[in-house]
Structure formats: C-alpha cells, structure tokens
C-alpha cells in the first residue's frame with residue numbers, strides 16, 4: 678500500500694480565464710479545510726484564452742499574495758497525474774447549481790477510477806456568486822457591462838488593459854458549458 682499524502686494539500690484545478698469572485702470564495706473556503714491549496718491552471722492549447730496560462734498564474738498569485746497557504750501553478754495532461762506528482766490528497770471543485778452536477782459527477786468518478794486514493798470535494802460558493810462564470814464575465818465585459826464586484830480588482834485591471842491592447846476576436850461557435 679502506498680504511503681498517504683502528506684500535508685493535506687488540495688488542488689483546485691480549472692481554466693480560470695479569468696478568475697472570478699466565485700473562484701476566490703471557493704479557495705478561501707477550502708483554505709479553512711486544508712493545510713495548503715494549490716490553484717492549478719490548465720494549459721489548454723486548443724482554446725483561445727483571454728489570458729495566457731502564465732498571465733493567469735501571475736494574476737491569481739497577485740490576488741492571493743496575502744495567503745501563504747495558497748499557491749498557484751499550471752498543469753497539462755491528466756489532472757490525476759499532476760495530483761499524484763504533487764502528492765495532493767483532494768481535488769476541489771465548485772458546484773454552483775444542479776446544472777453543474779452531472780458533468781462534475783462524471784469527472785469526479787472518472788478521476789476516482791484513474792486514482793482511487795484521490796478524493797473530489799465539492800464546495801458551494803456564496804449565494805451571490807452562483808450565477809457567475811468566466812464566460813459570462815468575458816461576454817459582459819466585452820460588451821461594455823461592468824464586472825466590478827464580480828471579479829477581483831486585479832482581474833478587472835488586467836481585463837481593462839487587455840481590452841486596450843485590442844484583443845483579437847475570440848473564436849465563435851466554440852462555446853462550451855463552462856463550469857467555473
């Protein structure tokens with residue numbers, strides 16, 4: 678039998694393009710349950726993100742700079758492989774509504790099939806964030822709506838800067854159900 682993971686590290690994986698206040702809420706709740714939280718940004722070369730994975734890491738580090746038990750990293754490949762490599766004991770996922778549940782349940786069970794010792798812990802964000810998604814944030818912002826109070830101030834600043842840079846239009850018709 679392999680030795681149990683040390684340090685009660687939980688991984689919070691996702692796209693975080695961009696990080697929302699819903700994500701922040703989940704990280705802070707998780708940080709009360711686990712010794713360390715590792716926010717793991719998926720490097721997905723198929724997508725055309727608003728921010729590169731490296732930029733997302735920089736932004737998220739900025740947001741959690743006062744939380745020594747919150748770390749940020751990128752990963753690619755299978756999440757369970759990354760979790761094994763980091764010796765994590767749990768995966769954190771946020772569930773906002775019943776609509777999130779089916780996909781999250783599938784992922785959790787597939788991850789358990791791949792690595793039975795790794796638990797998925799579902800967390801509910803504060804009610805005021807249950808309607809938030811990174812996709813909606815990007816859409817509202819790109820159409821001139823305000824995202825103040827929905828994303829951390831640092832994220833809003835980065836988005837404003839990116840808009841000023843004249844970001845190329847995102848691929849159309851590539852919308853997928855976004856879970857975070």
Ligand code: PNS
Pocket residue numbers: 690691692693719754755756757783784785787788855856857
């Ligand atoms: O923020 P998102 O896009 O909902 O996060 C999805 C994420 C990154 C958690 C998921 O796509 C993932 O774990 N990708 C890594 C590849 C993998 O392990 N796939 C099998 C999952 S069962």
